[in-house]
Amino acid sequence: MKQYLYTLEMETRDYECDIQGIVNNANYQHYLEATRHKWLQDNGYSFRKWHEEGIDVVVSEINIKYKTPLHGQEAFLSCLNLRRDGARFVFEQDIYRKADMALCVSAVVSTVSIVDGRISRGDELASLFGL
Amino acid sequence: MKQYLYTLEMETRDYECDIQGIVNNANYQHYLEATRHKWLQDNGYSFRKWHEEGIDVVVSEINIKYKTPLHGQEAFLSCLNLRRDGARFVFEQDIYRKADMALCVSAVVSTVSIVDGRISRGDELASLFGL
Amino acid sequence: MKQYLYTLEMETRDYECDIQGIVNNANYQHYLEATRHKWLQDNGYSFRKWHEEGIDVVVSEINIKYKTPLHGQEAFLSCLNLRRDGARFVFEQDIYRKADMALCVSAVVSTVSIVDGRISRGDELASLFGL
Amino acid sequence: MKQYLYTLEMETRDYECDIQGIVNNANYQHYLEATRHKWLQDNGYSFRKWHEEGIDVVVSEINIKYKTPLHGQEAFLSCLNLRRDGARFVFEQDIYRKADMALCVSAVVSTVSIVDGRISRGDELASLFGL
Numbered sequence: 232m233k234q235y236l237y238t239l240e241m242e243t244r245d246y247e248c249d250i251q252g253i254v255n256n257a258n259y260q261h262y263l264e265a266t267r268h269k270w271l272q273d274n275g276y277s278f279r280k281w282h283e284e285g286i287d288v289v290v291s292e293i294n295i296k297y298k299t300p301l302h303g304q305e306a307f308l309s310c311l312n313l314r315r316d317g318a319r320f321v322f323e324q325d326i327y328r329k330a331d332m333a334l335c336v337s338a339v340v341s342t343v344s345i346v347d348g349r350i351s352r353g354d355e356l357a358s359l360f361g362l
Numbered sequence: 363m364k365q366y367l368y369t370l371e372m373e374t375r376d377y378e379c380d381i382q383g384i385v386n387n388a389n390y391q392h393y394l395e396a397t398r399h400k401w402l403q404d405n406g407y408s409f410r411k412w413h414e415e416g417i418d419v420v421v422s423e424i425n426i427k428y429k430t431p432l433h434g435q436e437a438f439l440s441c442l443n444l445r446r447d448g449a450r451f452v453f454e455q456d457i458y459r460k461a462d463m464a465l466c467v468s469a470v471v472s473t474v475s476i477v478d479g480r481i482s483r484g485d486e487l488a489s490l491f492g493l
Numbered sequence: 494m495k496q497y498l499y500t501l502e503m504e505t506r507d508y509e510c511d512i513q514g515i516v517n518n519a520n521y522q523h524y525l526e527a528t529r530h531k532w533l534q535d536n537g538y539s540f541r542k543w544h545e546e547g548i549d550v551v552v553s554e555i556n557i558k559y560k561t562p563l564h565g566q567e568a569f570l571s572c573l574n575l576r577r578d579g580a581r582f583v584f585e586q587d588i589y590r591k592a593d594m595a596l597c598v599s600a601v602v603s604t605v606s607i608v609d610g611r612i613s614r615g616d617e618l619a620s621l622f623g624l
Numbered sequence: 625m626k627q628y629l630y631t632l633e634m635e636t637r638d639y640e641c642d643i644q645g646i647v648n649n650a651n652y653q654h655y656l657e658a659t660r661h662k663w664l665q666d667n668g669y670s671f672r673k674w675h676e677e678g679i680d681v682v683v684s685e686i687n688i689k690y691k692t693p694l695h696g697q698e699a700f701l702s703c704l705n706l707r708r709d710g711a712r713f714v715f716e717q718d719i720y721r722k723a724d725m726a727l728c729v730s731a732v733v734s735t736v737s738i739v740d741g742r743i744s745r746g747d748e749l750a751s752l753f754g755l
Contacts, residue, residue, distance in 0.1 A: 244396045257653035391519035
């Protein structure tokens with residue numbers, strides 16, 4: 232398996248499934264966001280606090296490949312890597328079904344930071360993240 | 363603290379908060395449902411399997427009292443009791459903020475079971491639940 | 494049919510349905526909230542602006558009776574009445590399937606207003622609403 | 625403005641906004657899905673009926689560029705084009721804020737059809753869509 236900076240175990244909920252009996256596509260985006268925020272929280276950071284201090288980290292682009300669908304009440308691992316690409320912080324995020332480690336979703340999430348209303352060159356975040 | 367049949371530790375996610383900075387009211391209903399389904403799963407049951415076998419358990423009425431709001435990324439305990447009231451199975455569900463055990467939400471959720479398209483007198487579920 | 498202060502035509506979306514093929518219970522709470530906010534907007538008010546001005550209107554209690562389930566991509570009418578009950582503003586909200594006017598959901602939503610962090614006696618809202 | 629096969633006017637709802645006061649990223653995926661399903665419905669098709677007949681159209685990949693954020697209770701236009709790319713049906717979908725026609729989101733959504741449990745070469749859908 233690939234190496235990751237951070238891995239979070241989560242579980243789908245039945246209400247996240249749609250009529251096809253599988254997790255609705257948009258909910259994976261929720262899982263991906265929850266994983267990023269939880270990783271920040273575990274490192275002592277908070278999007279919420281940053282927002283109150285005038286720094287908003289926003290997603291500028293997202294690419295999600297859907298490989299294997301998850302069903303309701305299934306455990307999965309949500310894994311994350313991070314790299315800087317100029318002003319962008321790029322999260323590479325993969326989701327695996329826990330039972331057999333099948334790859335469910337593979338995503339690339341590009342974020343930029345807005346400081347006092349302007350797109351930042353990213354140096355504030357880079358120093359926070361040690362990149 | 364009250365005695366409960368089942369207690370599940372959960373955590374709010376930032377996307378569940380709205381513009382007021384607190385968890386949107388409708389999301390507590392998601393937590394309550396997730397708790398009931400998880401309790402069933404832990405007891406070897408599944409709403410999904412029942413649905414496939416022709417038994418649908420549906421909520422007929424819900425009452426939620428909102429006491430203390432939860433914020434993003436906060437841990438909480440979701441607690442459940444169950445009693446039968448004729449054809450109804452009534453879940454009494456309370457949600458407590460983990461940090462200080464403040465009561466956040468107190469709910470009464472009445473469910474009925476539909477067997478092969480008709481409202482059942484509840485005897486199938488009662489025997490499953492041992493009530 | 495009952496008389497209502499405000500009626501909004503809406504439509505369910507497939508992603509709001511769950512594995513039972515019907516709209517998930519929590520989503521009706523979203524419809525009810527959207528109706529209240531749209532009614533305010535049509536009257537020149539805004540929960541968002543009030544929030545920025547220090548007035549938060551919060552739901553203290555909700556009761557929902559589920560009568561007839563809606564399916565995906567179905568039109569419905571969301572109807573609203575309002576009365577004051579001391580410090581509480583109580584919305585009586587009913588949802589009807591448009592095709593045959595079957596009553597789907599009947600709800601009572603009690604709200605209180607928080608002004609500068611304290612529960613208000615409601616006089617600010619009463620004068621705004623002309624109650 | 626670009627030419628589109630289909631345009632749907634929609635409106636954001638306050639509960640779709642998060643703590644940053646703007647529509648949460650995942651909700652755009654809901655809007656995009658709702659637009660595709662509504663377009664199908666307006667043409668007499670239905671993902672739900674297809675599902676019951678053994679044809680599931682599933683998203684295999686999605687790319688979303690976020691340009692301008694929408695706020696609560698804002699009207700927007702959701703526009704759609706469709707092309708076939710082998711077994712894939714590719715939806716090009718753009719969302720514009722109605723007030724000033726600012727481009728909010730630009731997405732490419734690739735779908736494949738699963739017929740009786742296997743990925744189809746797409747000929748069933750192509751003939752339905754006249755592609």
